[in-house]
Amino acid sequence: MNILRLSYLIGVYDPTKHDAWPWHFQYEYGQYLSAKHRVCGRERAAEFSTEKEARDFYFLWKHARTFKFELIPVQCWVVGPDPAYPPEHPKSILKAISEREPYSVRLTASFWFYAQDISTLYSARTLKKHREALLKYGIDIDQTRPAHLEIKPEPPVIQEPEKRVLTRVK
Structure with a gap:
């Protein structure tokens, strides 16, 4: 069974050179944050399942004050286990x-x-x-x-991202 999975990458850029993350049309050439807290290419970028995990990871980076970041959502199809049906199904x-x-x-x-x-x-x-x-x-x-x-075609299974709760800061 194919499942559409959503994950996030952290795109980093130098605010003295760019106003925003400049690689939106060329994701493979962008600069990302790796799992070892280093600036890297797309191949070694760290993937996160939620936005909160990605943000927390970024703010633990020692260069978080000199660089800015943008969360890059990535969707891909993964193969999950098929559901178990009874023998007469x-x-x-x-x-x-x-x-x-x-x-x-x-x-x-x-x-x-x-x-x-x-x-x-x-x-x-x-x-x-x-x-x-x-x-x-x-x-x-x-x-x-x-x-x-009768078998009816089933829509693809999409994993929903976590719902974010907005809180007001006083």
């Missing part, structure tokens, strides 16, 4: 088919689960071969799919 059946059958049979099964018309996609001979292979899993592609075996 359509995704469990489809996973079992994926592990044991050729790609074309798996594709036919997924079309059937997603309520696609497969009679126009394959020849009668191919459909007969795929039906024989899928009957071992309790799937009869000649019959209409029961409602409990």
Whole structure:
């Protein structure tokens, strides 16, 4: 399962030379803060899961008074563990088919689960071969799919960042 992960980098710049972090259109050439509190390139930049962690890390740096910083949000897709489904769930059946059958049979099964018309996609001979292979899993592609075996496309999973609470300073 793909999960969209949000993390933060600390972009640093010298305020005597620039008014803001100047590398917004060329992130790979920017200056960042490394995990060892050194100015570095994009490859060695320290990543933080929250803005608070990044800010706290920056203010522990001995050059925090001479440099300024900008938090750079970075989003990337990471692979997370698939959820565990019961054996009779359509995704469990489809996973079992994926592990044991050729790609074309798996594709036919997924079309059937997603309520696609497969009679126009394959020849009668191919459909007969795929039906024989899928009957071992309790799937009869000649019959209409029961409602409990329907798979609906799921939206991507996005990890929400922590909610920030604003407090008024007196």
